[in-house]
Amino acid sequence: MREKKTAQSIEPNIADLANGWLKSYQLDYKLEQESLNTEIDKALSDYFTKNGGSGANRPDVKLLLQHENMNFYPILIEYKGYKNKLVKLDNQGQVENRTAKNDPYFKNINSYAVNGAVHYANAILHHTSYTDIIAIGMTGYKDENEKIQYQIGVYYVSKSNFGIGQKVGEFSDLSFLKRENFDSFIKQVKSLSLTQEEIEKLKEQREREINASLVKLNNDIYQNEKGLGENDRVYLVAASIIATLGIPGKVAPLEKEDLKSSIEKGNTDGDIIVRKIQAFLEEKQLPKAKKDLILRTLxxxxxxxxxxKVSNGESQLKRVFAKIIDDLGIYYKIGLTTDFTGKLFNEMYSWLGFTQDKLNDVVLTPSYVATLLVKLARINKDSYVWDFATGSAGLLVAAMNEMLNDAKNTTTSPDELKQKEIQIKAEQLLGLEVLSNVYMLAILNMILMGDGSSNILNKNSLTDFDGNYGFGKPSEKFPADAFILNPPYSAKGNGMIFVEKALNMMNKGYAAIIIQNSAGSGKAKEYNQRILKKHTLLASIKMPIDLFIGKSSVQTNIYVFKINEKHEKDEMVKFIDFSNDGYTRTNRKKASNNLKDTDRAIERYQELVNLVRFGRSKLNIFTDKEYYENTIDPENGADWNQSAPIDTKPTLQDFKKTVSDYLAWEVSNLLKQQNKEEESPGK
Known part of the structure; x- marks a missing residue:
C-alpha cells in the first residue's frame, strides 16, 4: 500500500519570488530578523509576549513607506507555502483571529498568511503611534507542471475599522508598493468605507472583547495584587490611561520600559507616572485648581x-500598569471612545462595590437613554448643559456629542467650527459629582472624549454649588438652559431635590430627567408642588421596567419640563407609555449582546421625541393606548404618572364571544359526559 504523500511547503520559493519583486522596485525592505525601527520592533515583541505565542514572532518582511501627505505606513508581509492557506474568515466575512471565547486564534494566526499579517498589524496599532497599517499575505503551491501558482491578500488595518481589517482589492503582484504607485494605492485604501451595519457589527465584536478584557483585568488585579483597595484600582486605571494617551508632538505616551522600578527618591515608578500626567494636563491647559485636584487624588x-516597593526587580505599580496597558490599550487607541468608556465605567462601578449597595444608588444610564434625554431637553450647539449628579459623565458625553454634531451640520467655515468645538468643550458643559472616586472616572471619560472636563466639579450640588463656573470664570454664573439628570434615588424625594435646585437656578430652557416613578406618584409630593409653581411639566414617559437590567429593577419615568414658566391647571401634559421601546434586554453573562433591536427601536425613540415636541400628529407606531393627553392638578404633586383610560363598557362583540365560549364549554362537557357513559362497563 502506497503512503499518501504530504504536500511540502514552498514558502522559500514564495518568499524568493516576492522579495525579488521588492528588490526590483528598489524598496528598502527588512527581512524577518532585521530591525525596521525600535518602535515597531518593540511593539511586535511585546504583543507576542502578551499573547503567549511562541516560535515565529516576526513578520517575514517589513517596510515603512511614506505617502505624499508625509504620513508613514508600516507594511507587514507574511508568506506561506501551501494551497488554500491565504486567509481564514469567520462567518461574518471578517479575518478570524479570535476564538468564540475571545482568545487569540493561534491556529489561524500561525497557519494563514493574511491572518498572521493582520495579527502583526494589530500589534503595531496597539503599541505604537501608527494608526494605518497595510497587512499583506501571500501563499502558493506548485502545480503538476512544477509551475508556482500563488495568491496575494492585501488588507487595511486601522483605527477607522477597529483593527479588524478590510480587504483592499485583488492584486497579482506587489507593484502597488512601488514609489510611483503608492500614492494612488493609498487613495484606494482611503476610499474603503464601512456601511453602518458593518460598523455596528465591528463595534459589537469589539464590545465583546472589551468586556472580556475588563473582566480579566479586574479578576487579575483582584486575585494577584494584594493591598489595593477599590479606589486604588480605579485610580490606577485612570492614571495609566492618562499617562499613555500622549499628545502628538508634545507629550510622548508613557511606555512600560520607562518605569525602571527604582527606589531612588523622586524617581520611583509612581513619581514617573505623576510627572507624565502632569505634562499631559499642562498641555491640555486645564485650570490650575483642576489640575492640582486631579494630581493630588492620583x-x-x-x-x-x-x-x-521593588520585589524581583519590579514594583507592583509597574506590573499593574503593564496589565492595564496590555489589556486596554488597543480600545482607547482605536477610538471606540463612548463605547469603551461606557464599558469601562460599568465594570469599574462594579469594582467600587456600589452594586452591592442596598440602595442601588449609582446606576449608569445606558448610552441610548442618555441620547434620548439630550434630545428631549432640546440640546443644540448653543446650549449650556449641566448635570447635578454626573456619575461617570455619560449624560454630558451624550450632550457633547449632540452639540458637536449640530455644530458640524450647521457651520460652513472650518475656522468657525474649530472655535465652536473648543467653546462647547470648555464653556458649555458643567457637571457636579460629590463622590471623589466616581469624579475621577468622570474626568477620565471627558478627557478620553476629547476633553470636555474643564467644568466637572467635585462638589455637592445641593450644598456647595452656587451656580458659577468652577474654573476659568469662577465669578461668572453658568448660563444653563438645558438640564439632564439621573439622580441617586436615595436622595430626598427620590432625587427631585436636585431637580428643584437646578431648575430654580435657570432662567429658560428645558430639562429631561430619568427618575424612579414613585417620585411622580407621592414620594416627592412637596418638591413637585413647588416645582410646578415655577416650571411646566410637558411630558411624563413610562420607561421599560427592565431598562437597567442587571443593575436595578425599579420602574422609571422620564419627566420633561419647560423652565421658568408656571404650570397652569389647564396645561395639557403628554403621558406616554414607552414600556415597549423596541429593545429586548437579557442579563446573560455570556451573551454576545444583551440589547437587541427586535421591534423598530430606533424609529420608536425618534417617534417618542417627536410626540413630546409636536404632539398627537406624530403618532405612527404608537397608538392612543400608549399616548394620552390630560391635565394635572398643580396643587397635587402626585398625579404625574397617568395612563390612557381603559374602556370597560362591554361591546356586542364581547357579548358574542362570551356566549360562544360558554356554548363551547357546554358542548365539551356534554361530550365528556357521553364518553364516560359509553365507556362505563354494563352491570
Missing amino acids: QNTLTTENIN
Missing part, C-alpha cells in the same frame, strides 16, 4: 510606599 495612590 498621587495619593501612585506614590504610596507599598505600591512602589
Whole structure:
C-alpha cells in the first residue's frame, strides 16, 4: 500500500519570488530578523509576549513607506507555502483571529498568511503611534507542471475599522508598493468605507472583547495584587490611561520600559507616572485648581510606599500598569471612545462595590437613554448643559456629542467650527459629582472624549454649588438652559431635590430627567408642588421596567419640563407609555449582546421625541393606548404618572364571544359526559 504523500511547503520559493519583486522596485525592505525601527520592533515583541505565542514572532518582511501627505505606513508581509492557506474568515466575512471565547486564534494566526499579517498589524496599532497599517499575505503551491501558482491578500488595518481589517482589492503582484504607485494605492485604501451595519457589527465584536478584557483585568488585579483597595484600582486605571494617551508632538505616551522600578527618591515608578500626567494636563491647559485636584487624588495612590516597593526587580505599580496597558490599550487607541468608556465605567462601578449597595444608588444610564434625554431637553450647539449628579459623565458625553454634531451640520467655515468645538468643550458643559472616586472616572471619560472636563466639579450640588463656573470664570454664573439628570434615588424625594435646585437656578430652557416613578406618584409630593409653581411639566414617559437590567429593577419615568414658566391647571401634559421601546434586554453573562433591536427601536425613540415636541400628529407606531393627553392638578404633586383610560363598557362583540365560549364549554362537557357513559362497563 502506497503512503499518501504530504504536500511540502514552498514558502522559500514564495518568499524568493516576492522579495525579488521588492528588490526590483528598489524598496528598502527588512527581512524577518532585521530591525525596521525600535518602535515597531518593540511593539511586535511585546504583543507576542502578551499573547503567549511562541516560535515565529516576526513578520517575514517589513517596510515603512511614506505617502505624499508625509504620513508613514508600516507594511507587514507574511508568506506561506501551501494551497488554500491565504486567509481564514469567520462567518461574518471578517479575518478570524479570535476564538468564540475571545482568545487569540493561534491556529489561524500561525497557519494563514493574511491572518498572521493582520495579527502583526494589530500589534503595531496597539503599541505604537501608527494608526494605518497595510497587512499583506501571500501563499502558493506548485502545480503538476512544477509551475508556482500563488495568491496575494492585501488588507487595511486601522483605527477607522477597529483593527479588524478590510480587504483592499485583488492584486497579482506587489507593484502597488512601488514609489510611483503608492500614492494612488493609498487613495484606494482611503476610499474603503464601512456601511453602518458593518460598523455596528465591528463595534459589537469589539464590545465583546472589551468586556472580556475588563473582566480579566479586574479578576487579575483582584486575585494577584494584594493591598489595593477599590479606589486604588480605579485610580490606577485612570492614571495609566492618562499617562499613555500622549499628545502628538508634545507629550510622548508613557511606555512600560520607562518605569525602571527604582527606589531612588523622586524617581520611583509612581513619581514617573505623576510627572507624565502632569505634562499631559499642562498641555491640555486645564485650570490650575483642576489640575492640582486631579494630581493630588492620583498621587495619593501612585506614590504610596507599598505600591512602589521593588520585589524581583519590579514594583507592583509597574506590573499593574503593564496589565492595564496590555489589556486596554488597543480600545482607547482605536477610538471606540463612548463605547469603551461606557464599558469601562460599568465594570469599574462594579469594582467600587456600589452594586452591592442596598440602595442601588449609582446606576449608569445606558448610552441610548442618555441620547434620548439630550434630545428631549432640546440640546443644540448653543446650549449650556449641566448635570447635578454626573456619575461617570455619560449624560454630558451624550450632550457633547449632540452639540458637536449640530455644530458640524450647521457651520460652513472650518475656522468657525474649530472655535465652536473648543467653546462647547470648555464653556458649555458643567457637571457636579460629590463622590471623589466616581469624579475621577468622570474626568477620565471627558478627557478620553476629547476633553470636555474643564467644568466637572467635585462638589455637592445641593450644598456647595452656587451656580458659577468652577474654573476659568469662577465669578461668572453658568448660563444653563438645558438640564439632564439621573439622580441617586436615595436622595430626598427620590432625587427631585436636585431637580428643584437646578431648575430654580435657570432662567429658560428645558430639562429631561430619568427618575424612579414613585417620585411622580407621592414620594416627592412637596418638591413637585413647588416645582410646578415655577416650571411646566410637558411630558411624563413610562420607561421599560427592565431598562437597567442587571443593575436595578425599579420602574422609571422620564419627566420633561419647560423652565421658568408656571404650570397652569389647564396645561395639557403628554403621558406616554414607552414600556415597549423596541429593545429586548437579557442579563446573560455570556451573551454576545444583551440589547437587541427586535421591534423598530430606533424609529420608536425618534417617534417618542417627536410626540413630546409636536404632539398627537406624530403618532405612527404608537397608538392612543400608549399616548394620552390630560391635565394635572398643580396643587397635587402626585398625579404625574397617568395612563390612557381603559374602556370597560362591554361591546356586542364581547357579548358574542362570551356566549360562544360558554356554548363551547357546554358542548365539551356534554361530550365528556357521553364518553364516560359509553365507556362505563354494563352491570
